[in-house]
Amino acid sequence: MEPSIFRYILKYSKRQQVMIVLVTLASLPFYYASLDVPKLIVNDALDSASSEFPLPFQILGFEFFGLDQKPLLYAYCALFLALVLINGGFKYLLNVMKGVMGERMLRRLRYQLLARALRFPLPHFRRVSSGEIIPMVTSEVEPLGGYIGDAVVLPLYQGGLLLTAIFFIFAQDFYMGAAAIALYPIQGWLIPKLQRKVNLLGKDRVKEVRKLSERIAEATQSSQEIHAHDTVRWELADFSARFGRIYDIRYRIYTLKFLAKFLNNFMSQLTPFFFFSIGGYYVIEGQLSLGALVAVLAAYKDLPGPWNELLTYYQTKEDSRIKYQQVIDQFDPPGLRDEALVGGDHETPPPLAGAIEVSNLGYSEDGDPLVDALSMTIPIGRRVALAGDAASGKGELTMLLARLIDPTAGRVTAGGVDLKSVPEALTGRRIAYVGPNTPLLSASLVDNLTYGLKHRPLRPFDYAAEVPAARRRRAMMEARLSGNAEDDCNDDWIDYGAAGAAAPEALIHAITRVLDLADMSPDVYQFGLRGTIDPLLKPDAAWRVLEARAALREQLAETDLADLVEPFDPTRYNLNATVAENLLFGTSRDDTFVGTRLAENAYVRKVLDDTGLTDDLLTMGYEVAQTMIELFADLPPEHEFFAQFSFIGSEDLPEYQALLRRTEPGKLEALAEPDRLRLLNLPFQLIPARHRLGKIDEAMRERLLVARRAFAEGLPARYRDTIAFFDPATYNGLTSLQDNILFGKVAYGKAQAAQRIGDLISQLVEALGLREIVIEVGLDFPAGIGGTRLTPVQRQKLALARALLKRPDVLILNEATASFDGPSQAHVLTSLLGEFEGRTLIWALHRASLAKYFDQVVVLKGGRVAQTGTFTELLGKDGPLSQLVSAE
Amino acid sequence: MSLNQDVEALRAISLFAKVEPSKLKLLAFTSERLTFKADEELFHQGDPGDALYIILDGEADVLLDAPNGPIKVATVGKHGFFGDIAILCNVPRTATVKATKPLETLRISKDLFYQLVTQFPQISIEIMRELAMRLDKTTRDYREAAAKLKQGA
Missing domain, CATH: 3.40.50.300 (P-loop containing nucleotide triphosphate hydrolases)
Known part of the structure; x- marks a missing residue:
């Protein structure tokens, strides 16, 4: 990479820099004219005797037509307004040009850094941590973009403004010009001296911050060890010391910076002192017009702006120079892999021959x-x-x-x-x-x-439907202008042939084969049973799952396992499901209908009211609360039974006890809404087969079935998408493959029912050739950050399968x-x-x-x-x- | 089968005779009611032991694995219990238990069992009595077997 930031700028942005300079130069005459107009207004339009009119209208010394006093004033004012607009326009154009150039250069620099990091020799990663590399590529180079945009044009433009203003002042009077710049040499000598000290501190600061981010990365990654060894206090002490060092450096930087600012401001304020004393003397003596003094003062107001900009520029320039140097040094380790050997567009080479x-x-x-x-x-x-x-x-x-x-x-x-x-x-x-x-x-x-099959883009992505091709082309052009890769991650990069698949659809066969070889199939199969498919996108697969559902039903009927599962039947109450599940008779997509808080939903309450269930459920809630208090009130609040068995959490128990004392069956109608909710939510959790409380009798089941039908028939349109009903003839896209095949509840009270049903489902999946579908669903399982949702052994198996696939x-x-x-x-x-x-x-x-x-x-x-x-x-x-x- | 029936059944068992009804109800509510068909195994010798079983109805055989097929060492009937050794001593199941008739059981998990024993000393005494009786029977069996061996020799 280029050894200094200036060479880097020169190499990659020469043309744009020249363009910006040209536009800046073009703007200067307008700026000068805008300084000239106030003087003309005061001297010609206002301060002349009426007998001298018509006077010529002039721009930058060129005289045009003559005008009377008032028209001349109006003409100059109009000119002033026009110049303000033009100057503003130039400023806008320049800012955009600089921004674009700076950002492109930043993008290029980051890309080059990252491309180099990908060529680092592997052992180098033992010496540098991601904690160091990340801030270098992200935050450390960030200010360089701003600097690169300004690198050439700012000194030229602000220098130009400064020179124009100085030239203008000199044009009015030599001595005043001399006064205006008298202190610049002192400032120009003193400020860099201070800056050098700031630079050295800046270098230290960058190093210190890098070490800090490395330590933060280390501490977050080894949080397990920190807790295992009770070393939080030691860690905090270490961080405290690091923050302290950074504070010290920053404190010294600030004091130096503010000292420079103070000196600078003081000297700038001295100059008007000269103007008033020397200029005033000349005006009284009649050697200088009052208009000229006013114009000089107006021009001088513009001097500190550019001057300060130039000083700040000098500071950022130094800052950027150091940052660039410090970053580049880190990206040039010995043994960097040759650029020509890494990446690039290569056909797959023929098989290795020979030993x-x-x-x-x-x-x-x-x-x-x-x-x-x-x-x-x-x-x-x-x-x-x-x-x-x-x-x-x-x-x-x-x-x-x-x-x-x-x-x-x-x-x-x-x-x-x-x-x-x-x-x-x-x-x-x-x-x-x-x-x-x-x-x-x-x-x-x-x-x-x-x-392991993605070496280069092979089939372009079809953008027709998604993004207009023009937008894609623009993105490609931007990438080219920043020297970035123009490859598109959306394209199909997978080399199916390398995996031995003739077509993309055949890849799944290759994948199942390597999963078998790596002993990963059982794991992926389990992920698949817990996952689901969208029946609209994969109607065939959904159909096959429904076949498995029917086959399971048949097999259960044939063997003596029938009592292990209670299937979902729209016309029957399911004794192994909760009251809530029996009422909804479907799967909820979100938390619109939550089993334990079902009574909070207004539509559910309406259904209960319409079917006359509210009062009975209130009474039932009262009785359940009574039973829960009887069973659990004596247990210590932290007892695990609360979480495992109680319908009422230990923290809510006193509230329920108070509630039961306040009321009694028959008076529940009169309860306030929050109390009613408390009671109504309880019976929804009842599972007759499990809890054996005897609350859901035959008649109650019939009435709940009526409510089930009413719930489905009257479901408002806004809820249609949030629930998928249990329908024996359709695939439920909101529940897992396993539950879709089972389509029912595993019965309580039968030994090892869940395991035996699981085995039966596995046999069926195998026999019906569904395994590939389940595996395909399992393959969508997210591996998590760094693969952490898998066990270390599963990660290794997947890595083996990946290696075999190619x-x-x-x-x-x-x-x-x-x-x-x-x-x-x-x-x-x-x-x-x-x-x-x-x-x-x-x-x-x-x-x-x-x-x-x-x-x-x-x-x-x-x-x-x-x-x-x-x-x-x-x-x-x-x-x-x-x-x-x-x-x- | 309602919770109250379970409580009635538990009350009839000597093990829980002195336990107050509300605690029996908690026991019934937090334990699992499991049914087995005839010839179904409840657990096998060597399985990890995680629960105690109480027979509410039916009958089961206790079998020991031996080189030439399992040997029946005991039969447990209504209100009997088994599985206590594995959870008291933290060892794998010492024998296989197999239902001989349709079996209704209450499965009490290890945690729940310890909870009960610490709260109700009466249960510990009952268990001690049961264990002592088993030991007495085993000793008698051993004496007989030894005598037989001596005669044979």
Whole structure:
């Protein structure tokens, strides 16, 4: 990158800067004229004897037609107004031009910084934290945009204004001109002296703030450790000290800045003193007209403005120079990857042919040799296990083979090509690498899986319907003008062919296959059962789910499991569901209808009134409250039973006790609305089969069924979209796939009912070929920030599936399954060894004994090859492998 | 099956004879009523133990796994209880329990059980009595078995 901000400005914005300067120059004559007009008004139009008229109307010394006194005054006033408008217009135009240029340059700078960060050698990220990089790319460079916009034009424009004003004053009188600028040399000498001190402090401040953000990032990421070790106080002390240092620096900056301001203001105020004394003397002597003195004073009023702007400019210039320097220095680490090898538009290279040769390979970090003069050959199509202890260098070797880190000596070649000199299009597409802890994107599972197929845009996005093409073109043009990438993330980037899918629709088959291989299918299947589909977007899938619903019903009837589920039947009361569920008989999209607060909804109350249920529910509420108080009043308020079993929370219990004392059945009608609500909400939570309170008798069920029908029939239009009713013949888009298949309630009081039904549903899904649909829904499950909604093992499985999806020639695993449990580990090991039979698999194992399933074992020790051969061969000898295995 | 019926059934059990009715109601409300068909297993030897079962109606066999098929060691009938050892000693289930007739049970979770025992010493005494009786029976069985072995030898 350019070593200084001035060269950077010159390289990328020369043309725009020249344009801005030209417009500025064009504006100066108008500015000068606007200074001249007041003098003409006073001297010619007002101060002349009437006998001298008609006088010529003049602009910038050019004389035009003669006019009488009043017309001349009006003409000059009109000219003054016109000039004010023109000057304002120029200012507006210039500000826009500067803003656009500054923002484009800022965008370019940020892009270049980020592009460089993406080329950092990986070990560098151990030295710089995201806490340091983020503020550099975001807030630290922010002021540079403003400065770049002003870089050339501000000194020219404000300098021009200043010179114009000074020239004007000189034109009136030499001595007054001299007085106006007499103090400038002193100011010009003193201010930079102060500024240099401010600059040094500014540098310290930037460094200190960077360290602070690094510490904040560290503290937020390790909050678990902070609480686990009770170190909050220590952390706060550390932050207090850091804030204190920043305060000190800022305090010193401010005192220096304000001192400079004070000196500057004082000197500016001295000048009018000269004007009044010297100018006044000349006016009295008759050597200077009063009009000229007024004009000089008016012109002088314009002097401090530009002068102060110039001084501020000088300060920002210095500030920006330092900031640029400090940021750029951080983005030029040694070992930055060659720009030509990263990204770019490459066709997918042909499969790797020929063996992987490692010759004299060395890799060291901070002078420590981790891989040391290592040589070996891995023939193509071989499954190789790398064994060794933590210091053996096997992890580093896998990263060198995948070309994630660059060797410090020797080389790795594949088919005779040195990996160091080939574009990442080869290493990133033909080789796959999975490390021990793979971070995921904060996106859906499917986005995470296809991430490894997105190397370049392949099919343009059809904007016809969404955004006018013109807007898209404008965005592209802006990107070009700022030197940014013009690729469109909306395009289809997925290389379906690389995954072995002939068409986008076939990708799901490839995905289910790799999920099976990585033992991730059961997890995704569970996500899928809990997810749902939009029946309007996927009518076929919804139809298949309904078939499964019918099949489940049939199967339950055939076996003796029928009493495990009570299906939803519009004509029957469901004893395993709450009263609220029985009344609504549907799923609510939002909190319009909440089961525990159903009585708060005005429409529900209307239905209850219309069907004559209100009074009975009030009485029932009274009785339920009575029972709850009887059961739970003696328990301590924090007892877990309140949360688990009580309809009334411990904090509300006293209120209910008071309420029951105030009233009795028969007088409930007279209760105030809040009390009525309290009682009415209770019976809605009753589940007859579970609570066995005997409140919902046969007659009550019939009446609730009437209310159910009334609720659905009279539902106001505004609620239509907020509820999806339970209809045996339609898919309910607001509830999960599992609940759509079950379409009922698992019965209470039957041992292991939920698990047995779950198993039955799984069998059905399998038998009806629904599995792919469920998996597809599960693939929409969001992985969370960094994949944190998945368990660490699920993250690793997904990372493995992603690596497999791109069908690499060489799969390199670095202890990728170390966190797995036994069965998963065995499953993945077997499936991967099967999948890579005749392909190349290089696996750095966390347990040497697993190596027995591989074609070849390479044992590493101290960064060198200690042994190589088949497992049985090596285990027979007394050597490193037998030591490793027996140590397990 | 209403809550009040459950309370009546609990009251008839010696274990809860001295417990006041309102507490029995809480017990019935917070415990789970589970039904089993004949031949259905309630739990298997070695399962983690998380609850005590009280038989409200029906009958169940207590079985021990042995090399040549399960051995029946006891039969529990109406108002009997089982599952106490696993939750008292925090060990896996020591035997398998299988319904021999349609079975109505009340399943009392471990937490609820401890709650009851600490609040009502009467329950602890009843459980001690039950355990002592079982120990006495086991000792007698052992004596007989030993005697038989001696005769055989």
